[in-house]
Amino acid sequence: MLTLDAIMKAKDYREADVDVPEWGGAVKCRTLSMAARYEISERSVIDKGGKPTVDNVKFAAGTLAHGVVDPKMSFDEAMKVIAEHPPETVQILVDEVWRLSGLREEIAKNESSPA
16 A cells, blocks of 8 residues: 555656747646645636636636746736736647646636536
């Protein structure tokens, strides 16, 4: 049987270098932890007229903050990246983080059922 120490030391995440030609290089993305998934979800849900709604900007920023590991960025830095760059470029990274994590973005947002 595994020990707790062995579980904690396991490198069970996946990583990928994502080429972003518009930025002149690559960005390293990583699988999200379970805690990161919950934090992204909780941080991005807002109350819109009494109905919980996903704030897409906060969702993307949380995804970048947790899923981009090189260069590492905070939530606030990710918000700035999103504000200053076109959606097509940012979406490539968001999609890759969720792909590595085994989910599509719309499923992570509870917008559709699993394929």
